[in-house]
Amino acid sequence: MSDHPMMQSWRLPEFGQPLVLHTEDPPVPVGREVLVRIAHCGICHSDLHVQDGYVMANNTDKVSFSAIGVRTPLTLGHEIMGHVAAAGPDAQGSVAVGDPCAVFPWMGCGVCETCKAGRLEDCPTPAALGLRRQGGFSNYVLVPDPRYIVPSGTLLPELVAVAGCSILTAYGALRKLPPLTSRDWIVIIGAGGVGLAAIALARHVTAARVLAVDTSDAALEAAKACGATETMNAADGSAGVLARTGAAAGVIDFVGGKQTVETALAVIARNGVIVVVGLKGGEVGLPLTRLALRSLTVRGSYTGTLKEFREVMVILEREGGLDLPLTPVAFSEVNQAMDTLRRGGYVGRAVIAVPGP
Ligand SMILES: [Zn+2]
Ligand SMILES: [Zn+2]
Known part of the structure; x- marks a missing residue:
């Protein structure tokens, strides 16, 4: 893939540690995989929990991410907007290289009964980006299937990024x-x-x-x-x-x-x-x-379904966006931004701007 620059990702080396920049060749998509060149990725409170390595189960006990099968080193980030960079041979009719898109991050195995019922986010073998698969604090992300990619047209790219969690999670809760x-x-x-x-x-x-x-x-x-x-x-x-x-x-x-x-x-x-x-x-x-x-x-309510994600994108298209406070973060400043979020230092979402090709 000599036509693609190197892949640079902010990775959590171990739970409880700051992120470190990791450089490698970008993956070559095979089968139905799609490689997305990331332009923006939001920083979510869940990213802090993953960095910590646990959430509280009750008033005293922790549930550790390692106990539920989350592995480091891990590239965090699940609020991803980018452009289709390359598609595997079986995905080429479904996406167009260069298209701006939102990425649905809450993937499952795709074949179990829960996934077939449309509840990918509840799959017993989850494959969520930034949690089970390498996520969006990077200039590339490998998406396993084109159905997780929704074209975003002329919508504000930073807003499209936060559709994957902030807006979808909000929508999933409101719909309940x-x-x-x-x-x-x-x-x-x-x-x-x-x-x-x-x-x-x-x-x-x-x-x-x-x-x-x-x-x-x-x-x-x-x-x-x-x-x-x-x-x-x-x-x-x-x-x-x-x-x-x-x-x-x-x-x-x-x-x-x-x-x-x-x-x-x-x-x-x-x-x-x-x-x-x-x-x-x-x-x-x-x-x-x-x-x-x-x-x-x-x-x-955890996040939202793929169907709800598509509904969110329809609302955003229809309304021409949504007025949310979004703070840009330089790609080099991801660790500082995580700390700022931890201190409650942002109003609304902090969104990483990934330098272009
Ligand atoms: Zn499944
Ligand atoms: Zn989130």
């Missing part, structure tokens, strides 16, 4: 709420990258009003700009949410910690649905009588 009217309230807890995407997407998915809750006033300002009906500092607690909404028909918790889920349980209305997305971790006591008497639903 019941049908709501303009008299209903949704409470969105956590106005980080994914939370802001949910706030911006909400009006395209539901008629309900949105109350955004966060501990950071800067994040709340961004939430307002993204279209939140109202915003509230988390310091006002569940009493503050109840004062503003009466009660919430739906709560989406993008933090997913003990305190935020307890708030959700305190503010949810009859027949309400609580969707937990964030991976802060911990555990809560579930008031069982209340659960039954109020017909409550508490459920989780």
